[in-house]
Amino acid sequence: EVVMTQSPATLSVSPGERATLSCRASQSVGTNLAWYQQKPGQAPRLLIYDTSARATGVPARFSGSGSGTDFTLTISSLQSEDFAVYYCHQYTNWPPFTFGPGTKVDVK
Amino acid sequence: QFHLVQSGAEVKKPGASVKVSCKISGYTLTQLSIHWVRQAPGKGLEWMGGFDPEDDETIYAQKFRGRVTMTEDTSTDTAYMELSSLRSEDTAVYYCATIEGSSGWYYFDYWGQGTLVTISS
Secondary structure (H helix, E strand, O other), X not given: OOOXXXXXXXXXXXXXXXXXXXXXXXXXXXXXXXXXXXXXXXXXXXXXXXXXXXXXXXXXXXXXXXXXOEEEEEEXXXXXXXXXXXXXXXOOOOOOOEEOOOEEEEEO | OOEEEEOOOEEEOOOOOEEEEEEEEOOOHHHOXXXXXXXXXXXXXXXXXXXXXXXXXXXXXXXXXXXXXXXXXXXXXXXXXXXXOOXXXXXXXXXXXXXXXXXXXXXXXXXXXXXXXXXXX
8 A cells, every 4th residue: 555644744824925745655656646625624626636737727826746756736825715734645556545644734 | 517416414323334325417427437535533535445447346445345335326327335334433524526537547536525424322
């Protein structure tokens, strides 16, 4: 099973600032890595797939990068609606699909 | 407009079973592959299983094998997830989700709103 880790667990950022979230896989997953955003009481929402492709309707301030075992989600200028929990997900080696434990982005 | 609409919250006793539904609108179920992901209170996401279109079979996470059954009713475009022998650790929000991708590499693109299942004696 591919174990996903994310850092930091919590990221405190001021609106307008840049946020950089990290995700690491226990073995190479190539570029089969997705990011999801989840707000309280809501289902996860797909943001990024194939490491760097933005899902439909996702603003350009969200970008993804990386390959192999190390990945990054960058939010270039945080808006109020971006405060949420972000999960990474690998889909190279399954079953099982595995997710990281999440990074909570909150207001500094 | 494409939607996944799940059934309402459930409260079950330990040892019982629960069956959660996920109705598709805007597409037909035969055009989609449905997976199930759960989230315990305050915890992360855990994949339970779903249909693999590459191999044309339903795959279950090892943790749930023997306790979970995922089915579909194409006449009503509804997917179901039944979990048996419930225990307190099964208290969670259960989500259905569609997969997208190719060559056996899939991510979850659309999600239902979630169904809270509470296990309590």
